Amino acid sequence: MYKYKTIKSLRNKIKDVKSKGKTVGFVPTMGALHEGHLSLIRRAKKETDFVVVSIFVNPIQFCPGEDLKKYPVNLNKDLKLCGLNGADVVFCPDAKVMFGNNFFTYVDVRNITEGLCGASRPGHFRGVATIVAKLFNITAPDKAYFGRKDAQQAAVIRKMSEDLNIPVKINVMPIVREKDGLAMSSRNVYLSPEERKKALCLYGALKTAKEFRAKGEADPKNIIAAMRKIILREKGAEIEYVSIVDKETLKSVKRISGKVMAAAAVRIGAVRLIDNVII
Ligand code: PAF
Numbered sequence: 001m002y003k004y005k006t007i008k009s010l011r012n013k014i015k016d017v018k019s020k021g022k023t024v025g026f027v028p029t030m031g032a033l034h035e036g037h038l039s040l041i042r043r044a045k046k047e048t049d050f051v052v053v054s055i056f057v058n059p060i061q062f063c064p065g066e067d068l069k070k071y072p073v074n075l076n077k078d079l080k081l082c083g084l085n086g087a088d089v090v091f092c093p094d095a096k097v098m099f100g101n102n103f104f105t106y107v108d109v110r111n112i113t114e115g116l117c118g119a120s121r122p123g124h125f126r127g128v129a130t131i132v133a134k135l136f137n138i139t140a141p142d143k144a145y146f147g148r149k150d151a152q153q154a155a156v157i158r159k160m161s162e163d164l165n166i167p168v169k170i171n172v173m174p175i176v177r178e179k180d181g182l183a184m185s186s187r188n189v190y191l192s193p194e195e196r197k198k199a200l201c202l203y204g205a206l207k208t209a210k211e212f213r214a215k216g217e218a219d220p221k222n223i224i225a226a227m228r229k230i231i232l233r234e235k236g237a238e239i240e241y242v243s244i245v246d247k248e249t250l251k252s253v254k255r256i257s258g259k260v261m262a263a264a265a266v267r268i269g270a271v272r273l274i275d276n277v278i279i
Contacts, residue, residue, distance in 0.1 A: 054139070136166050143168065209279050236269060
């Protein structure tokens with residue numbers, strides 16, 4: 001496995017790989033890799049000839065007051081995991097390499113960034129779309145892989161690629177969960193053992209949404225009320241949003257017909273967790 005820190009070295013490698021007619025799969029990450037990321041790398045390995053993983057904690061997607069400074073970093077462990085799961089290259093630039101001294105250009109995806117996480121994290125998706133557009137330009141992947149836990153992020157990147165005519169196939173892969181249902185997230189390491197137990201209310205609320213829908217409930221208000229109840233039963237759990245939205249537009253639905261997404265963001269102490277399920 002190769003490790004590159006500069007754009008030039010990665011581009012040279014990819015040029016060489018593509019000149020041999022090989023396809024490139026790309027998994028962008030911010031490191032602190034867990035089974036969710038590794039499942040994306042393995043999938044990329046199955047579907048493409050050459051797998052690039054990027055590890056870059058992107059400062060421009062953190063809003064003021066968020067956890068940029070204490071975002072978990074463990075590059076050596078991540079490199080080992082990348083190698084074991086089939087990555088051919090890890091690209092781990094620093095902020096100077098990615099942004100230089102003057103950086104003036106941002107990618108702003110409108111509309112689908114307004115609700116859900118976008119409502120409470122102003123500028124977050126602008127930072128995500130900008131860095132992913134840059135990484136796509138550098139890596140020129142045939143296919144890129146994202147997790148469905150960050151469903152809004154995946155939708156933003158899909159739309160951005162479509163609107164900017166970036167020739168990459170976006171693959172959104174299933175959420176990987178711990179045995180008890182908690183969705184895997186790099187931020188789970190911040191949870192104390194007690195908070196870890198409380199965090200299960202998020203999955204509990206999503207399971208409830210599934211059950212209600214399976215019994216034929218079509219009024220989102222009733223499902224949301226039941227979900228909120230489950231979360232608020234847990235002392236210290238704070239709801240940022242609980243929503244039932246259209247899978248594509250991410251707009252709230254007034255009545256459920258067909259498949260929709262139940263999504264929630266919850267704070268357990270200082271840790272913000274998100275999760276969703278298709279119902
Ligand atoms: O999902 C993430 O880890 C990040 O938002 C991404 C896509 C790597 C962009 O920094």
